Amino acid sequence: MRALFLVLHRKDRSPGQRYRHEQYLNYLQENGIECTISPLLATEKEDGIFYGNKVIPKIWIGLKALFRRFNSIRRAHTFDVVYIYRDAFFFGTFFENWLRRKKIKIIYDFDDAIWLMDQNPNQGIFNKLKNPKKTASICKIADRVIVGNEYLANYASKFNEDVAIIPSTINFDDYQFDKITNDKICIGWTGSFSTIKHFETVIPALEMLKEKYQDKIYFKVIGDPQYTHDALGIKGIKWQSETEAQDLSELAIGLMPLPDNEWTRGKCAMKGLQYMALGIPTIMSPVGVNADIISDGNNGYLASSTDEWVEKLSILIEDQVLREKVGKAGKKTVEEAYSVEANKEKWLRAFQF
Structure with missing residues (x-):
């Protein structure tokens, strides 16, 4: 054929x-x-x-x-x-x-x-x-x-x-990277200039977390090199296919916030699956297929309101063992159904x- x-x-x-x-x-x-x-x-x-x-x-x-x-x-x-x-x-x-x-x-x-x-x-x-x-x-x-x-x-x-x-x-052959570990916890997002508006919906929660945890946490944005947020110390970096998985491996927690509308209900949760494939504990908005992929509290977390984002992120920030446990469960989910x-x-x- x-x-x-x-x-x-x-x-x-x-x-x-x-x-x-x-x-x-x-x-x-x-x-x-x-x-x-x-x-x-x-x-x-x-x-x-x-x-x-x-x-x-x-x-x-x-x-x-x-x-x-x-x-x-x-x-x-x-x-x-x-x-x-x-x-x-x-x-x-x-x-x-x-x-x-x-x-x-x-x-x-x-x-x-x-x-x-x-x-x-x-x-x-x-x-x-x-x-x-x-x-x-x-x-x-x-x-x-x-x-x-x-x-x-x-x-x-x-x-x-x-x-x-x-x-x-996800092709697991492209995701064979050990997570980068350091004393600070990296909370990150990947996307593009057209979807940075989705990331911005979680900014109020991140500002509250920065005030709460100070230098214990920092933030990373991949995909829109023009994006900056001075108060959170964010300077976006360019997405590159050859370093994509390696760039993500720095994340200790991955974010996939989405507004709930007809367009976002059609999304296929790719950025969330990328985090999970690397064993990164992931928090998503319960929109569309996200709610099918994530079993809240088991292989990841779901968050809707600013208070829920703060709550779920705080749980992961404060418990390294939990981050590893949730990350492993998320990776297994991707291997079995989304690989x-x-x-x-x-x-x-x-x-x-």
Whole structure:
């Protein structure tokens, strides 16, 4: 079998792509599925379409991406199946409809509530070109839909009868790092410039903890190098794929705060799973799949209000033995249900028709 992967970024550029399909490419190929990756943005320079603010360069990069996608679609008939992650192009469903007319089998995969308008502040006027209804349209024409959790599956099932749930997963081969230990307790978060707003929802609790524990604790933010919080001594650092797990290994406690809304209920808890895979005791908001992953007080903690965040964090700050116990239980949870090894057969079956 030959499979064409229509994706946004080149390999090992996007955490979303890596935690969905990229970790399984070797396994698929070992089992007779030849995988060809076709990214819209092929170079580091072209990433500027997301992070830059100049309109003309974005239009130019967009035109190059359009030409690149046309070239991919022209040869799609030479493949047995086309896998689409989120969408084939930034706007519209022209390419998906073209594949359907040619009766080429389509596997459609998404891991967020992308039918909602969660706008990127760096996209400016381009946000107005987005059409969240395209998600339903692609679900309708796909031969199979893969999603990351039950909330997303409930949506996709309205438009397609063949929906498979495969969680975003951790490759333990990439997480073989000993936790960094020191006299101070590092409380940390990982994300991006677009999700730093979620981290900020827990700032009142962290300020109370800093006043309570002073120099016994410090904070680390990974993913938004522009982020600073002087009172908490935070200077964000850049996310880098090659040092991701090592950067996280400094954390004694991992945070995943989320507001409760339609968008966040579709999240797949990846940052929480990353902490847990490293044996880092994790506290999450009980939103969406988080409440399914965490058994409060056993393999992690759930916290909603500022008072609960302070309470749960204080428990872990004050008890090193408990941190180790909860961390080990969390790691076991990931190994058994949210690892590549535990889910590879599901991905293989997803490509079998």
